[in-house]
Amino acid sequence: MTIDEALTKIKQKDRCWVIWDSDTGEVLSVDRFERNNSLGSPNRCQIGRLLTSANISRTVLELQERDILRANLRGRILTEWYEAPFENVLLLLERGQYEEPMQKDFDSDYLVDHLWKVHRDDWQPVARVRLSTLIATDLLSPSASQHLGWCLHALDGREADLLALWRNPASTYPYNDTWHLMECLAHTGTKDAGLINDLVRMIGQDGLFEPRRIAVRTLAQIGHAAWPEAAAAIRSNIRDGEPWITAFRDRALERIGSPDEEWTRCSHCCFGYIHPQKGHGVAECPACFGIGVTRIDSRRHSSFANENIS
Numbered sequence: 001m002t003i004d005e006a007l008t009k010i011k012q013k014d015r016c017w018v019i020w021d022s023d024t025g026e027v028l029s030v031d032r033f034e035r036n037n038s039l040g041s042p043n044r045c046q047i048g049r050l051l052t053s054a055n056i057s058r059t060v061l062e063l064q065e066r067d068i069l070r071a072n073l074r075g076r077i078l079t080e081w082y083e084a085p086f087e088n089v090l091l092l093l094e095r096g097q098y099e100e101p102m103q104k105d106f107d108s109d110y111l112v113d114h115l116w117k118v119h120r121d122d123w124q125p126v127a128r129v130r131l132s133t134l135i136a137t138d139l140l141s142p143s144a145s146q147h148l149g150w151c152l153h154a155l156d157g158r159e160a161d162l163l164a165l166w167r168n169p170a171s172t173y174p175y176n177d178t179w180h181l182m183e184c185l186a187h188t189g190t191k192d193a194g195l196i197n198d199l200v201r202m203i204g205q206d207g208l209f210e211p212r213r214i215a216v217r218t219l220a221q222i223g224h225a226a227w228p229e230a231a232a233a234i235r236s237n238i239r240d241g242e243p244w245i246t247a248f249r250d251r252a253l254e255r256i257g258s259p260d261e262e263w264t265r266c267s268h269c270c271f272g273y274i275h276p277q278k279g280h281g282v283a284e285c286p287a288c289f290g291i292g293v294t295r296i297d298s299r300r301h302s303s304f305a306n307e308n309i310s
Contacts, residue, residue: 001027003061010053020047023072025065070101077102078280082114086122089115090130096139108144113180116151117273117282123155147180154184163192179214186221187271196226203233212237213248220252220291221272223260230256248289255291263293 001009006027010016015033020026022045033050047068051060081089093111098104115123123131132152135145153161162185165171173181185195199222202215216238219230231253238249255263268274269285272292276283284290 001030003027003058003065006030006061007056007058010051010056013053015050015052018049018051020049020064020068021045022047022068025068027061074101075280078107078110081111082118082275082280086115086119086127089119090127093134093139094130096137104139105141108140109147112140112144112148112151114282116147118270118275120155120271123151128152128155143177146177150181150184154187157188159185159188159190159192162188163190163195166195166198175211179211182214182218183221186218190222191225196222196230199226200229200233203230203237216249216252217272217290220255220289221293223255223263224258226256251289251291254295255293258295262296264296266292266294 006018009030010018013030013032017031017033019028019030021028028046049064081092084092089111093108096104096108098107131148134140135149135152137145140148150162150165162181166181166185182199185192196219199215199219203212203219205212216230216234219226219234234249234253234256238245240246266272266285266288268287269292272285272288272290273282274285285292288294
């Protein structure tokens with residue numbers, strides 16, 4: 001229906017449930033909201049909002065339509081970027097041109113993160129030099145510049161510099177920054193006891209599960225050097241839950257509890273990440289649970305954990 005038709009129906013009701021088509025931004029339906037009625041939930045191709053008619057004008061509906069179309073355009077552009085080869089994405093960063101609806105403050109972050117997670121093998125010496133020239137310039141957001149610097153430190157094996165950032169008492173990082181720094185440290189192959197102890201403490205903290213899960217993943221990437229303290233913390237704090245949580249926990253325990261030389265890089269992913277077949281973004285590899293390595297003799301996957309981690 002048109003915006004004017006939708007507005008007329010909305011004004012006939014005190015409160016209503018409005019459904020938009022998530023592709024076109026068109027209003028599909030307007031239904032009176034009653035506490036005991038069941039209108040169902042929008043499907044994946046729809047967006048629903050509960051509206052109070054007194055607060056709704058034509059402008060509100062126009063803005064909702066615009067936001068839907070803008071989000072769709074962003075999604076299409078991000079998908080094109082994420083499906084592009086490494087060189088094309090690097091050129092995007094070097095040009096630093098972000099036309100509406102794309103924005104440097106958000107999208108330079110996305111591009112650096114994407115290159116790190118699914119194109120890390122392409123960061124060869126010449127590419128690293130080109131990337132290093134972007135740091136602390138107007139071509140990147142401050143966050144993208146910081147993350148890029150950490151990535152280059154990791155690839156250059158500058159473990160000491162990354163550990164200094166980790167231990168700096170003046171540095172307080174948001175979750176995403178902390179997780180990125182942890183991943184960069186793991187990439188260096190660090191076996192630092194202080195870092196391991198910090199990650200073990202994170203597993204035992206109350207609060208959200210995701211920070212604790214990332215700490216477990218990082219310890220698994222560090223490997224056998226985290227034994228036995230990490231194994232004890234994981235067993236005490238990561239309990240049986242959904243099947244994927246149990247499977248992830250058991251694989252992390254197995255990785256930490258066995259010699260590093262019994263593991264090899266996962267052949268299904270890029271250091272624990274894969275690119276979904278559709279859309280943009282990255283996902284953790286289901287074959288290695290995002291750890292980035294698999295057992296050379298996969299037949300031993302379950303038996304070692306059962307026999308040696310108790």
